Amino acid sequence: METRKQVIYMEDKANGENRFKEIFKIIFKGIELLTLIFMIVIFAFPFIWMISTSLKTTQEAIMIPPTIIPSEMMIENYIKAWSSGPFFRYLGNSLFITMSILVLQFVVMIPAAYAFSKFKFKGNKFLFGIILTGLMVPPQITFLPVYKMMSNLGLINTYIPLILPFITSSFGIFLLRQNFMQIPNEIIDAAKLDNSTDFKIMWKIMLPMAKPAMITFGLFSFIYHWNNYFWPLVMSNTDLVRTLPIGVAMLKDSEGIVNWNVVMAGNVMLTAPILIIYIFLNKQIKKAFAYSGIK
Numbered sequence: 618m619e620t621r622k623q624v625i626y627m628e629d630k631a632n633g634e635n636r637f638k639e640i641f642k643i644i645f646k647g648i649e650l651l652t653l654i655f656m657i658v659i660f661a662f663p664f665i666w667m668i669s670t671s672l673k674t675t676q677e678a679i680m681i682p683p684t685i686i687p688s689e690m691m692i693e694n695y696i697k698a699w700s701s702g703p704f705f706r707y708l709g710n711s712l713f714i715t716m717s718i719l720v721l722q723f724v725v726m727i728p729a730a731y732a733f734s735k736f737k738f739k740g741n742k743f744l745f746g747i748i749l750t751g752l753m754v755p756p757q758i759t760f761l762p763v764y765k766m767m768s769n770l771g772l773i774n775t776y777i778p779l780i781l782p783f784i785t786s787s788f789g790i791f792l793l794r795q796n797f798m799q800i801p802n803e804i805i806d807a808a809k810l811d812n813s814t815d816f817k818i819m820w821k822i823m824l825p826m827a828k829p830a831m832i833t834f835g836l837f838s839f840i841y842h843w844n845n846y847f848w849p850l851v852m853s854n855t856d857l858v859r860t861l862p863i864g865v866a867m868l869k870d871s872e873g874i875v876n877w878n879v880v881m882a883g884n885v886m887l888t889a890p891i892l893i894i895y896i897f898l899n900k901q902i903k904k905a906f907a908y909s910g911i912k
Contacts, residue, residue, distance in 0.1 A: 671881035678878040694882040698868060703856050707864035714779050714860060715842045719835060721784040730793035731819045735805060751787030760851055778852040783842065789834045796827040832898055840891050861887055
C-alpha cells in the first residue's frame with residue numbers, strides 16, 4: 618500500500634513539474650512575442666509615420682495631437698516634391714555615383730580579399746591590419762585634405778571627388794576575405810592542377826561561392842552611398858552633380874517655410890529603392906552572415 622502511494626505521489630509530482638514547464642514555456646513564448654512586436658513597432662513606426670505624413674495636408678501634418686491615418690490622401694505632395702527642383706537630375710547623379718562606386722569597389726576589393734585569404738606572403742597580417750584600421754576612420758576626418766587636394770586639381774563640382782575616395786572598402790575586403798577563407802584550399806589546388814590561372818579561379822570558383830557575401834556588401838554599400846549627404850554637400854555646390862539626399866534636404870527651404878508633408882514625400886522617394894532592394898535580397902544577407910560565421 619505504501620509503495621502504491623509513493624508511486625501515485627511521484628506521478629503527481631512529475632505531472633506537476635510538467636505542467637509547470639508547460640506554463641513556463643507559454644509565458645516565455647508570450648514574452649518573446651511581445652518583445653518581438655515591440656521591436657517591430659520601434660523600427661517600423663518611423664517608416665509608417667513618414668508615409669503617413671507624406672499623404673497629409675500641410676495643416677494636418679503639423680496638427681496636435683497628430684494623426685496616423687490621413688483624413689485626405691494628398692498624392693499631389695509627391696508631384697510637388699518632384700517638381701520643386703531638378704529631381705530627375707538628382708536621381709541620375711545618385712544612380713551614376715552609387716553604381717560607379719559599387720563597380721570600382723568590387724574591382725579593387727575582390728583581388729585584395731583573394732590575396733589576403735589564399736596567398737602567404739611577408740607582411741600579410743600587417744597589411745591586413747592596416748586595412749582594418751580604415752574601419753575606424755570616418756570620412757568626416759579625411760574630408761579636409763581630400764577637399765583641398767581636389768580643389769587644387771580643379772575637380773570640385775565634378776563626379777571624381779564623389780567617386781574616387783570610395784573605390785575601396787575595408788569592410789568589403791574583410792567580409793570577402795572571411796568568406797574566401799571558408800572555401801577549402803583543396804578546391805583551389807585541384808583547379809591549379811587543371812592549369813587554371815588565379816584570375817580564373819577567383820572569378821569562376823571563389824566569387825560564385827561567395828555570392829551571398831557579395832550581395833550583402835553590395836546592399837550595405839548601396840545604402841551608405843545612396844543616403845550619403847555630407848560628402849556630396851562638401852564636394853559640390855551646383856545642381857550639376859548634386860545627389861538626391863541634398864535635393865530632399867533642399868525641400869525644407871524651397872518656399873521659405875517647412876512643408877513637412879512635401880519633405881516626407883521626398884524622403885519616401887529617397888528610401889523606396891532601398892526598401893525594395895532589401896525585400897528581394899534579405900535572404901541572401903542572412904545566408905551570408907550564417908555562412909561566414911558572423912553573429
